[in-house]
Amino acid sequence: MTDLGRHPGPPPQPPKPPSGSAGVPFTRWVHLELRKSVDTLAGFWLLVVIAVLLIMIEGFFLLVGLTSDDAGLSFTIFTQPMAYVLQPLVATLTIMLVTSEWGQRTAMVTFALEPRRTRVLLAKLVAAFTLTLALILILFVVATVCSALLEAVSGNGFEWDLGPGDVVGLVLFEAIAVLIGFGLATSILNTPGAIGAFPVIAYAIPSGLGLVGLFWEDFGTVGRFLNLQSSTNPVLTWSVDSGQDWGRLVVVLLVWAAVPLVLGQVRVQRAEVK
Amino acid sequence: MISVEGLTRTYGSFVAVDDVTFACRPGRVTGFLGPNGAGKTTTMRVLVGLTPPSRGRATIGGLEYRDIQNPGRHVGVLLDAGAQHGGRTGREILTLGALAMGLPTSRVEEMLRLVSLTPDEAARRLRHYSLGMKQRLGIAHALLGDPQVLILDEPANGLDPAGIRWMRGLLKGYADRGGTVLLSSHLLHEVEQIADEMILIGHGRIVARGDKKSLLESNRGARTATTTVVSLDNTRLAEILRERGLAVTPGPAALTVAAEAVDVGRAAAEHQVVLTDLRSVESGLEDLFLELTSATQRDGRPPRGPGQPAHGRPPQGYPPPPGPPPGYGPQQPGAPR
Ligand SMILES: Nc1ncnc2c1ncn2[C@@H]1O[C@H](COP(=O)(O)OP(=O)(O)OP(=O)(O)O)[C@@H](O)[C@H]1O
């Protein structure tokens, strides 16, 4: 690096007059966030692993379907259970989009280029939804291929039972996971912390509430309002009917999504980016 | 172009930046100079909106940073060259910046050439970069949007001598074409050569400012002259000088005297001591710098009334506080140069 010959280069152009250039359009930030989600090995492989995992599990379902003589197999067995596989994965993906900026300290550069931090966060959220939709699309394509194979081979009364509600329900179900992951990521701002917090909310707390509720009925009734899985399941199956269903859904969304999202907003706005 | 007014940033009860006011004009390189922990980085971080100020205001071209549209096109920022994703290649990092600012990707190649990163190096991931390569990439990133204002925190950090010289030329040329440059350093001789104007900061407060000449002149009167002298009989000369009431510090080879050279020479002549070396110590910017910044140390907060001792009286039975390390004290005579 001490070779003087390395140093000549074109000088920087004369500075422009201080005219105002147009602000950066929001879509450009979304595009950048999508690019940033795949331009590192970690980000790229996370997406590949999720996709491969989906395909492998669907393949397994297909084998089971092919080898069993049960009638009444249907398209939704390829989609609904998979929603639970996707749930922690899309949450992780969302968390990584946010917290990697803090872990790798790129937030300094990002916020120097876009000081309106809310725009950066929104772009990340839109990018997370986009990636999630892409994964859901892969899921439906693979599910369709598997269903067609199953119907062709076994033929005994395969049911294409997919209604619009099933699609919308699954998308909303994953969107909730994205929102929760986003809330955790912005309020914790640390990759292992946020990734670790998600299973606590999604698995440990629902199981704990259920267990205590087995022995203490009153607690169980109240506890259901904090149970993410049992309260969001009606969204997935597109069967939110009773007032109770709605009430539980609203409470769960408030506690596990809205509160962390607001906390996270405040935290990111105030954070000294180091 | 850059204007900082009454800027204060506190962390709890600790004042990191204390009522700092300065301006950087277009066409000039302003050096921001101070020892470790003086508050340089904090001030720059407030300038670019990464740290909120506790009091005061910082603007660039009259606007607060967050109000600048597409700030990358107006203000080039390098605060920490390591603050980039280690898993991205140098070229990818610049490409992301160019895309964000709405620049053609040809600009990326241009900048890589400017900072002398080879295509091979640009294809490496940042975590495999050497310190100087990271610094070059950071400079390239700051220049990417062809900004009118540059804010660089220790830009020479990790650069080899040729790189430092190159950067000096780059920044000078940049300022000559009307750009505004604010750069920080704790290395005086580095800033001395680039900066048209210097701002000395110590413990969060500005202790002096101006160009090199005016800085030295403004302090000449306040400083006692220092002379080093070598004679054939140093012991005797020291006695003679002490008799005249001059402070003498014997060194291994020379005596350091707090007096003008002419007074020392006259005393020696009167007593017929043969001098072999006599020189007045030109106190450089470095001494001034150390003096000014260590002065703020002694004025440490909370402010004391005049006449109070700099150090609180130590509890009984404790040894007296150690003096400043050699070379850092305000009245330390400099060595002959
Ligand atoms: N978030 C923080 N919390 C507490 N103290 C802080 C924080 N950020 C900075 N400081 C303190 O503020 C002071 C100024 O730090 P700053 O980084 O601005 O120094 P500097 O002049 O850049 O020093 P250097 O030459 O070493 O880079 C230091 O004492 C530092 O410890």
Ligand SMILES: [Mg+2]
């Ligand atoms: Mg610093």
